Amino acid sequence: MNNPHRCEGRFELQKITPIILAGGIGSRLWPISRESFPKQFLKINDAPSLFQQTVQRFQLAGFTRPIIVTNEDYRFHVVEQMGEIGTLPELILLEPCSRNTAGAVLAAVRMQADRNPSALCVVAPSDHLITDRTGFTLAIEKGVSAAISGKLVTFGIKPDRPETGYGYLELGKDDVGGGQLAPVRSFTEKPDLQTAALMMSSGHHLWNAGIFLFRTSDMLAAFTRYAPEVAAHVDKALSGNTLDLGFTRLDKDAWMALPDISLDYAVMEHADNICAVPFDGHWSDLGSWQGYWREECRSNTTQDGLVTIGNAHGIDCESSLLMSESADQTIVGLGLRDLVAVAMKDAVLVADRNRSDEIGTVVNYLKSRNASQATFRPQDFRPWGWFEELVTGPGFKVKLITVHPRGVLSLQSHTHRAEHWVVVEGAASVTIGNQTLDLSANQSAYVPKGEVHRLENNSLSDAVLIEVQTGPYLGEDDIVRYEDAYARS
Template sequence: MQVVPVILSGGSGTRLWPLSRARHPKQLLDVVEGASMLQATAMRLQALADLVDISLAPVVVCNEEYRFITAEQLVESGYATRDIVLEPVGRNTAPALTLAALLLLGRQDDALLLAMPADHFVADREAFAQAVLAGVPAALAGDIVTFGVRPSHPETGYGYMRVDAAIDSIPCPVAAFVEKPNAQTAERYLADGRYLWNSGIFLLRASVWRRAIGMFSPEILGACEDAVRRSTRDVDFVRVNAEAFAACPSDSIDYAVLEKLPASPDCGVGIKAVPMDAGWCDVGAWDALWGISAKDADDNVLRGDVVVEETRSTMVIASDRLVACIGVEDLVVVETTDAVLVAHKNATQAVRGIVQRLQREGRSEAEAHRKVHRPWGYYDAIDAGERFQVKRIVVKPGGTLSLQMHHHRAEHWIVVRGTARVTRGEECFLLTENQSTYIPVGVSHRLENPGKLPLEIIEVQSGSYLGEDDIVRLADYYGRG
């Protein structure tokens, strides 16, 4: 039986703000391995291919908002797939896994699913592959296999599982799942020896998950079945029905099913754990990222244009400007084009509260970077003021923006590099470097890059309202309404 990887890529990663934003979450960032965490998760599959029959085209479940960059990153990493399942709204991991299982069962494929969050770090891919191999027999027999990590320190940011059998028997029955502990309880778990960190990685048959979610969370199963039954396919994207999925309860795999299994021995679904020593880390906050990153002689992690003096045990990430630190210790300093975070390393779990405050206040810094990725390229909002906004727009070779119009703003385009094909009303013409054009309010227009090099333009918007929701798309190659 083939193993089908299911990459769960719907998280927002608020504790890694300001690098991670709601529309560009942490799994899409290159923060550890020279690739994004999504790409690193996919590349982990190659070590498995030498041991088990595994598909190298994973099922990926992600939010519709960042579908194009998800697909692009998978292509870049060599693990392209035609099964990117789009969630119109976030509903946590249990519905996401249910969508993937139902998609495969609809093809009469009761595969083994290897469910992996896209935002975890695994240092030793070979050890990870051996752990998965050890779990295959139990998963084939109908158990849900979870991978537990032997704790190296009393961690309060992870959930735990308790195994009452010998921890070296593989796999071993899980006696209980426990919540994130306080420091004193975490110390006790570490000394006890029967507790493992819950990695959030699972191996199970698609039909077993459908049966388990139906027993313990029938509302999730019903909503997901309706959403998949009414789904449509758009090239590589599977668009589940938005109305049906919005009615789905939000719950995690742990809460919806796994925590209930040890107390339900007669339900017909067992829960087993495979201990895993693969250098696993849930990169949930800046202190965790500091812990797994290469450091200098003073235990500093320095990235970008950074200068430090008398600085120890500190992480500094500079994205856009020079950052200098003098005489500091145990800090996290993260600079982006529109926000700077300075935090004590022991307080980085509280970054989530800053993001929630920004969201309550309607601040754009919680949602998106100044540089916004689109399927045709990206734009960077360089400057803005009363009744004007300036953007740098880069269009990939062959890229085409939607045919659109605006009710409230006019636009001036200046070509900095490359060749632009411009549609303006009934006209269609080419612009080259140092040439410009004007798009009046209410006139339909389109920008294309017909060349083989990136097209770069400066766009100056002017008008009474400059929001991104003042776009009426008349035609779009990427299926955006």
């Protein structure tokens, strides 16, 4: 190939800037994916997370460092997971609340346009699985010339089944088979089964992968023409942005007024300069348990379509998925057909596999009943590590706390509770009032109610502690912060 913009070449005239969207909550993979820690950051069987895989996909010579757009609550997950794979972002934009993809993409494009009005950008969700990294890079390469000429390029997947959970792109009749760039005639959102079957049999429809390539100037012009209201609110959110520990925090009031709309609805379905590149490689958005089961069946040898993950076992089971998050919790299925059973410490899901697209209604039902399991995982992740409640009773609570190397809790006090810390692994430095103690395994410290205190891990390995709280009120909001390394209020 002699394309001077080729992504793996040595003579790029202009590198492509990845814009990675990492703000989704993945509710259809509940209970493992929850708002407090969604699917893009999960590491199942110790594999890199989908977010990390997405970042690695762009670690090639033809790409700049990525711009990450994420929810304010996920900012430290982004930094930690990028650090684990040895890379840095160009910029991290923080959304005060979720407003779908149109505003998120435009905010990143505006920031990039200020640096380079004709910059090439590729937008990618952070929660999709693409196993053919080379094929993906070549697909982007096919779209570069069209993007330079002013086209908005999207990428489509050749369907292998009538899928109702994906959107579709309609191309010219002979374009899908050729694998080359082709004009997009129309967009269709998640059709019914009959329509999906007709689209697949027509031979000129692709699944909409939600990946886009364009020049910043062309995308800005499209928003000005087709979605001026979105553009106005994004401009206000950017003009009121603040810098916070290297993050760019968008203005909350302006962002909350932003229409909740996708990039497809806002721009792509209206524009007349859209073309698509068919992608032959394996792709999945892992958007439901049905999709997750299908992916496990594809990548691993299964017996009768039975997928077991963790401490899970099936007897006379077919076409089912059984999963246990904890090695201490055994799940056994007997005589199951087309079921999903997922066991976590605080929640269990049992569902018809063919109805897994409806799991979002389960989450909404739990929210209506004020069930914490709808949103929060047993592990509560913080910038310094994580904690998990082990036992709670009248007037007491027991937590397991892990503090990562160089992690430091805020300097704080509590109005209603006292705390007793016991180090069970590693070492910790504890400040209580004017006194500082260095604790190792089997040593402990007591923090009286109202005393100012802080815990740090200055070692090179995790510090693991048991915390026992006592008092009349043990809520997480009983914290008065005086100093915080992570700029939390």
